[in-house]
Amino acid sequence: MPGIELKNVSKTFGAATVIDNVSLSVRPHEFMVFLGPSGCGKSTLLRMIAGLESVDAGEIWIGDRRVDQLAPGDRRVAMVFQHYALYPHMTVRQNMSFGLRNVRLAEAEIVKRVAAVAKMLEIEHLLDRKPGQISGGQRQRVAIGRAIVKEPQLFLFDEPLSNLDAALRVRTRLEIAQLHQRIEAAIIFVTHDQVEAMTLAHRIVVMNNRRIEQIGTPMEIYSRPATSFVAGFVGTPTMNFVPASLVESTNGFASVRLPDGTLVHTKIDKTALPTSQSFKLGIRAECVDVCAIGEGQTAGTAHFVERLGDRTLIYVRLSDGTTVVAEDAGDSPVQLNDHVGVKFNGASAHLFDDQERGYHAVPDVGA
Amino acid sequence: MASPTSKDSRWSNVLYVAPYLFLFVTLLLYPLLAGFWLSLHKADFFGGSRFVGLQNFVRLFNDKVFVGAVGNTFYFILLTVPALALIGLGLALALNRATRRAALLRGVFFASSVLSVTIVTLLWRVVFAPDGGFIANVLNYFGRPSIPFLSTESLALPAIAITTIWWCIGLPMMLFLAALQQVPRELYEAAALDNAGRWKTLWHVTLPSIRRTFALVVIIEVVLQFQLFGQAQLMTLGGPNNASRPMVLFIYDVGFVRWDVGYAVAAGQILFGLILIAALAQYLVARRKEAF
Numbered sequence: 001m002p003g004i005e006l007k008n009v010s011k012t013f014g015a016a017t018v019i020d021n022v023s024l025s026v027r028p029h030e031f032m033v034f035l036g037p038s039g040c041g042k043s044t045l046l047r048m049i050a051g052l053e054s055v056d057a058g059e060i061w062i063g064d065r066r067v068d069q070l071a072p073g074d075r076r077v078a079m080v081f082q083h084y085a086l087y088p089h090m091t092v093r094q095n096m097s098f099g100l101r102n103v104r105l106a107e108a109e110i111v112k113r114v115a116a117v118a119k120m121l122e123i124e125h126l127l128d129r130k131p132g133q134i135s136g137g138q139r140q141r142v143a144i145g146r147a148i149v150k151e152p153q154l155f156l157f158d159e160p161l162s163n164l165d166a167a168l169r170v171r172t173r174l175e176i177a178q179l180h181q182r183i184e185a186a187i188i189f190v191t192h193d194q195v196e197a198m199t200l201a202h203r204i205v206v207m208n209n210r211r212i213e214q215i216g217t218p219m220e221i222y223s224r225p226a227t228s229f230v231a232g233f234v235g236t237p238t239m240n241f242v243p244a245s246l247v248e249s250t251n252g253f254a255s256v257r258l259p260d261g262t263l264v265h266t267k268i269d270k271t272a273l274p275t276s277q278s279f280k281l282g283i284r285a286e287c288v289d290v291c292a293i294g295e296g297q298t299a300g301t302a303h304f305v306e307r308l309g310d311r312t313l314i315y316v317r318l319s320d321g322t323t324v325v326a327e328d329a330g331d332s333p334v335q336l337n338d339h340v341g342v343k344f345n346g347a348s349a350h351l352f353d354d355q356e357r358g359y360h361a362v363p364d365v366g367a
Numbered sequence: 368m369a370s371p372t373s374k375d376s377r378w379s380n381v382l383y384v385a386p387y388l389f390l391f392v393t394l395l396l397y398p399l400l401a402g403f404w405l406s407l408h409k410a411d412f413f414g415g416s417r418f419v420g421l422q423n424f425v426r427l428f429n430d431k432v433f434v435g436a437v438g439n440t441f442y443f444i445l446l447t448v449p450a451l452a453l454i455g456l457g458l459a460l461a462l463n464r465a466t467r468r469a470a471l472l473r474g475v476f477f478a479s480s481v482l483s484v485t486i487v488t489l490l491w492r493v494v495f496a497p498d499g500g501f502i503a504n505v506l507n508y509f510g511r512p513s514i515p516f517l518s519t520e521s522l523a524l525p526a527i528a529i530t531t532i533w534w535c536i537g538l539p540m541m542l543f544l545a546a547l548q549q550v551p552r553e554l555y556e557a558a559a560l561d562n563a564g565r566w567k568t569l570w571h572v573t574l575p576s577i578r579r580t581f582a583l584v585v586i587i588e589v590v591l592q593f594q595l596f597g598q599a600q601l602m603t604l605g606g607p608n609n610a611s612r613p614m615v616l617f618i619y620d621v622g623f624v625r626w627d628v629g630y631a632v633a634a635g636q637i638l639f640g641l642i643l644i645a646a647l648a649q650y651l652v653a654r655r656k657e658a659f
Binding site: 050051052071072073077079081082087088098099102103 | 554559572
């Protein structure tokens with residue numbers, strides 16, 4: 001199965017640029033997720049690959065075929081739509097075989113493929129029903145089945161889980177992951193849900209404001225975010241960002257002082273940092289601990305306590321008014337308005353310069 | 368619960384529906400029943416009235432002019448309704464796009480609907496006139512003789528039908544346009560990815576999605592065209608030799624020209640029954656839920 005290559009792809013609607021010079025490549029059999037907030041251009045990019053939106057500049061290649069000027073049906077891609085887009089007046093069987101009929105596949109082959117896919121997705125008992133007579137989750141399976149029978153070179157999923165209720169979404173997510181094991185084609189999956197992205201993807205393309213912010217594996221995205229946008233968008237709760245200024249240090253790693261005077265020693269290579277003096281310290285809640293007063297680098301007041309069961313999020317207001325979110329055990333004894341010590345695990349901290357670019361701890365050094 | 372106060376309040380509730388009930392009884396129920404009662408009488412406008420039972424209806428079934436008018440009405444419906452539905456659909460399909468030209472043309476095709484029947488028939492009488500009319504001029508230019516459409520038995524009703532189609536095409540077009548806008552765009556996108564060409568998309572996606580509207584348009588137009596009157600009255604007076612006399616014109620002539628009111632009302636009852644059947648069909652179509 002071929003890979004997919006986007007070269008300097010752009011799209012404009014009148015004066016508005018909706019996709020700005022995007023390049024990326026999807027490897028054969030890769031599960032690629034486009035992640036980003038509403039309006040970032042991720043769905044538009046997917047629809048451009050499908051041929052539902054024109055490409056104003058750049059090239060799209062699937063294997064050794066340039067497809068960006070081909071009709072959608074000629075690109076050998078299959079798409080699962082957000083609202084399923086099943087043909088309401090056709091039975092499930094007709095829905096699945098419509099595309100195959102249109103390319104004049106032999107009837108016996110159509111029957112064989114539909115039967116095999118229906119068996120795989122456990123929708124055999126629904127084949128003679130119409131979309132209006134089956135549930136949302138079942139429609140989702142039919143939509144996926146309609147894509148699979150085409151044996152495309154690339155699957156495109158446009159937020160396919162957003163219409164399902166929470167329990168069904170988790171189950172379908174798992175099934176899509178399993179489905180990917182059984183097919184050879186690559187998958188591009190668009191979502192604004194970072195959990196879907198983290199759990200499904202080989203690699204994630206984080207998009208914001210019509211551009212790609214970062215392409216990387218889920219763990220790269222999570223632990224080495226290229227920009228402060230990626231750092232803030234991925235992870236729950238949102239990463240803490242605190243203004244920080246560099247101070248002298250002797251061990252080659254950057255040390256920073258926070259506005260309330262706290263000193264944080266990072267594992268970030270000092271020489272890699274730009275000369276700019278204005279930085280933001282980024283640190284995830286799980287790397288901030290509450291402790292007895294005096295034990296941490298600083299202290300503050302718990303002005304909000306969120307108990308999630310397995311863990312507790314404590315919003316601590318420091319002396320200068322900055323709030324940082326710390327994570328504690330599920331049975332944390334901290335109460336609202338308690339004074340607590342705060343311990344920053346500087347080894348896991350990130351710095352972001354005034355261009356929003358991220359700098360991360362040197363891997364496998366020291367600790 | 369049967370306390371006096373609750374009973375009072377229940378009676379006062381009647382006040383809320385009283386205005387509607389009053390209008391319903393005086394404007395619908397009473398005329399309906401009075402009309403049926405009148406159809407059982409030999410009556411005129413000067414108070415002379417005599418109960419004759421079903422004699423008016425027996426007379427109607429033996430009246431060649433009336434039976435001819437019923438036939439003309441059905442023939443007229445056959446001439447106009449399929450054409451209105453198909454041309455309306457074709458226009459809607461052609462003009463269902465967001466360009467300025469399409470918007471302009473939608474306005475143009477709907478414009479004829481706002482004209483009164485007087486204007487429309489005046490216009491088309493000029494088109495059909497054998498002396499210096501538009502069609503006559505075209506025929507004469509090619510060296511062919513004029514055709515007197517409105518005074519030829521076999522052409523009078525078709526000429527009225529053409530006039531009516533031109534006049535009424537706006538409504539079906541608008542209904543189809545509204546229906547086309549309701550078809551989800553994703554369906555067309557799925558069809559594009561399914562390699563469906565233009566005709567396959569039309570046949571397998573668009574038309575099945577608007578079939579309820581198609582039925583609705585057909586029934587609405589049947590009900591409307593049953594009531595053909597003005598065009599026939601103004602263009603041919605039902606002639607020549609009653610060849611273009613529809614039921615409503617028959618009723619009008621009998622009631623208001625010959626003053627045989629009971630007889631006219633009896634014919635009206637039959638027209639009412641026919642329209643009622645069409646209206647019931649519309650009710651059934653509108654009520655039927657499609658599996659979406």
